[in-house]
Amino acid sequence: MRHATAATETMGNNSIIVTDLKICTSCERLSKKDLGIRIPRPLGNGPSRFIPEKEIQVSKVDPRTQSIFEDAFAALGRLDNISLVMGFHPQYLENFLKTQHYLLQMDGPLSLHYRHYIGIMAAARHQCSYLVNLHVNDFVQVGGDPKWLNGLEGAPKKLQALGELNKILAHRPWLLTKAHIENLLKAEEHSWSLAELIHAVVLLTHYHSLASFTFGCGITPEIHSDGGHTFRPPSLSQYCVCDIANGNGHGNHPEEKLGNHQEVSGEVEVLMERMKQLQECRDEEEASQEEMATRFEREKTESMLVATAEDDECVPSRDVSRHFEDPYGYKDFSRRGEHVPTFRVQDYSWEDHGYSLVNRLYPDVGQLLDDKFQMAYNLTYNTMATHKDVDTSMLRRAIWNYIHCMFGIRYDDYDYGEINQLLDRSFKVYIKTMVCSPEKTTKRMYESFWRQFQHSEKVGGHLFFVSLQCFGPCL
Known part of the structure; x- marks a missing residue:
């Protein structure tokens, strides 16, 4: 390394950090040496552990x-x-x-x-x-x-x-x-x-x-927050600091990505074909009310058999657990030997009852929540991965009703037989984990669902999931 000069930098908190600038002889780029002052370094790369930092660039919005x-x-x-x-x-x-x-x-x-x-x-x-x-x-x-x-x-x-x-x-x-x-x-x-x-x-x-x-979405703490920084120096191993900055030496294996791509090829096309077939069946015949009630009960029972991923107890830290009185988690609403009455949306709806009550007691909040629910339900750009001009309403309604089914909420006008056609078991596991036990969500799970979809589509899916999570209790 060839010596260049000394410099000071003004950080975001207005503190002055003194550094010793040097030039790397292998690539003629500047590097900095810490002169003994503890400088926090972010633990994560970007706002999310699941989404590459290059996908979330404020300068490109x-x-x-x-x-x-x-x-x-x-x-x-x-x-x-x-x-x-x-x-x-x-x-x-x-x-x-x-x-x-x-x-x-x-x-x-x-x-x-x-x-x-x-x-x-x-x-x-x-x-x-x-x-x-x-x-x-x-x-x-x-x-x-x-x-x-x-x-x-x-x-x-x-x-x-x-x-x-x-x-x-x-x-x-x-x-x-x-x-x-x-x-x-x-x-x-x-x-x-x-x-x-x-x-x-x-x-x-x-x-x-x-x-x-x-x-x-794997949100990471900001650098100034607890859990968002470390004072340990980066491990350079055999790489130059300039190589690390450019992303080398981080286990990038193109062959792994290629293998995943080949594995999921055609996944979206299969889903689109199922949507088309279901629409044709709808046009040809309509199930009776009795049959639709039976299909709801069947789906409700099957939802109990879908375990959340990594189905074990997560022990909360003291910093978190001190803010509630006792351990308590999601349990299937209708386990064997128990009967919980089904909540029919037609008997009490947000539009006819909840909206007016909330707006009367807390003015304007009812309208804000209604806007949020409607926006989440209609959050689509009519795309599925690389396909454009796709009507995704059937898929979105299947997800909407499956989540509510897990909480004992039924829509009389929906054929719950469509859920098993559009949502495979692994996707159901993901949804149930995200909605019922979100602390068990992992990067592997995020990467395993909608594998051909863009990150923006996955984030849109999460906005849809969580709006439903809020919507159910508001009913």
């Missing part, structure tokens, strides 16, 4: 997305990795940021520090340390009592009472009864008003679903 990013940074003082990944779909991102800003910062029944603490409680139920840490910082910034962060037992009794509702909504929403609501509204001490409770429920479901998106 279109003007509309750039404007959304700038507005988010101006409002929050940061641009988090969730927003960067969600930026694949700017229209949805805009709605998401608008909804979250309203829930957390605009006038509402709950105080600001209560809102962030409820966000912590909700994220902790799904063991999402990323969101927990994010809202721990926000909670302190808006004047929250740091003692509450020592554990749920240190929070006010009113928030502790919300714990039961939190765990049921997160893991087994079909068990929610009128009594749970009455206990919160009619408590002799520390009771909730109906408006406060609506605000709290929307926050809980928002962060339960956002935790699924965080795990499902």
Whole structure:
């Protein structure tokens, strides 16, 4: 290495880092030597562990997305990795940021520090340390009592009472009864008003679903966050620092990618042909109501036989577990020997009942949620991998209804026999894991579903999944 000069750099936190610049004799490029000052280095490469960093480049986004990013940074003082990944779909991102800003910062029944603490409680139920840490910082910034962060037992009794509702909504929403609501509204001490409770429920479901998106897309902590940095120097092994910067020496094996591509060739075409055949069958004959009810019961039973991937217990860290009272997770809503009544959407719908109730008690939130649900349901660019002008509505409705089927929700006008035609077992395992036990989602699982699809299509699929996760409890 040939000596060049000494220099100083101004980092994002305005600290000055002194470095010794040298020129690599093998490639005539500058490298830097640490002069003893501990400099944090990001643990991950980019906003996601699952999506290559080159796919998420802020400098390459279109003007509309750039404007959304700038507005988010101006409002929050940061641009988090969730927003960067969600930026694949700017229209949805805009709605998401608008909804979250309203829930957390605009006038509402709950105080600001209560809102962030409820966000912590909700994220902790799904063991999402990323969101927990994010809202721990926000909670302190808006004047929250740091003692509450020592554990749920240190929070006010009113928030502790919300714990039961939190765990049921997160893991087994079909068990929610009128009594749970009455206990919160009619408590002799520390009771909730109906408006406060609506605000709290929307926050809980928002962060339960956002935790699924965080795990499902492999969101990494930002460099300034807990778990987002290290002070260890990079391991250079036998490579020059310039080689490392250019991506050499990281186990890139083109032959492996080629093998995967050959393995999945034709997967999309098979799915498109099934969609075509199902549409033709629909046009020729329509199943009776009795037959459709039988097919729903059959699919409901089969969904119990689909185990979540890596089906073992995930032990949460103390930083997360202290924010809830007891371990509690998803269990199939209708196990053998038990009978749970099916919830028919026609008996109580978001459009006819939920929307008006939410809007009356927490003005404008009903409209924001409705926009989010409609946008997620219609989130399509009529593409499937390399194919354009494809009507994907049949596939999207199969996913929509399968997720609700796992929570005991039935649509009378849907033929549940279509689900097995369009969703193979491995895809069902992925969906169930992502929605019911998101903390068990792995990179291998992300790569194994829709293998010919683009990353933007996969992110769109996750937005669809998690909006349903929020939509179900809102029913």
